[in-house]
Amino acid sequence: MNRRRPTLLAALTLTATAALTLSACGSDDSPDKGEDKIAGADTGNKPSVSPSPSETSEPGRPEITFPSDAKNVFEGGKTGDAKKDAVLADSSLAVNAVDEAIFKGDTGTKALGYYNREKALSSSITYVQGYIDDNDTWVGVTRYFNRKVTFSGEEQAYVTYCSDESKSYIKNKKSGKVDRSAATADSYVLYNTKLAKNAAGVWQTTDIVSNRGAKACQP
Template identity: 35%
Template sequence: MVPRRLPLAVALTASAALLLTACGSGDDKNGDKAAGAGKQGGNTASPNSSATKNASAGLPDFELPDDIKVDIEPSTTGDKAKDQILREQAEGLLARQRIFVDLDPTSGYLTRYYNGEARAFYVSEIKKAKADGRTITGTYRYYDRKVTQKSDDRAVVTYCEDQSKAFAKDIKTEKIKRTEPSPEDYTLITAVLRKTDHGTWLVQSFRGEESATECR
């Protein structure tokens, strides 16, 4: 059955098993929200109001289709290093939606912002979405973003995700699989990022807690 929303899947970190929140398959309780396909860099994609809003907050325009909006709450701390982490983590959230539009496992959007188990997980989910003929539509909202741990080359960022207005869409028919909002649409996510030799931050792994009261 087609999943209702983006489920939790398991990935391993160096010290423990973490639950990953992402597009993919799941039981019917988790419903019809899933990842999708398209052509990377295609001319059909155009900026939308959400992309413009995020660009005005200092984020690049990832040229998502008009029916996909990503609303990322700005977050600054006054600490230059932490603000860089939050900015690049926000860019990674935009990239996450773009890779499920492009469905290219070698996409530069994926390799720039994800590594390790997180990248491997998305590569797997991209292939599943392409095989199933699924794409995404609707609004993805991210808020309450905080750097909770930081060292020279490792950081932990927590944030909330709201998928109450995000849905799966059939690529061929463009039929949207709408679902009613539920507590499962609100997820508290903990992401582990690592700093590269070039000074940029990549997501290595992340876990999600569905129906999080902190996010509602």
């Protein structure tokens, strides 16, 4: 199946402040998911693409590596605002950290807990463990787009984005079989996330809500 990210994370709920901040973008708490919108979703712009995991390493930060047959592409990493760019960079690394744990078959990787904490970390561990239990991984390319940042104070931010999973596929490690089912509306997911800046200056993802099949993310 091409839907490599199940809606396990959709069970989480953001704080009331986050829900109000992101109400225009939509979340799983919205009564009408079909009308979810993200600012700029219909502009047709093609923002810049963020570096691959191996190119985003900084001194003191854990290196994140992917196998050669899998890749995450993050659009819109350069907004012209240094603070927003830092949030977007760490948001993408939080996503990469979860996928690296899947590839390694290990919920205890250094990067997973470095870029995720609180509810986001606990749900990510459960999510990765599901892959491990099924002896699965994924291959292909997942695209992240329409990424938007808003702030609540100096050390709290919210990021909304869409994912396009139409070209990423579940692969069973034991059999080597790749399920290349055709893409559907559910191949596109809307994410609302909350991040907090820690003492080391890292914007860690602390909570996340997903809405699979959201109209705002459809091609």
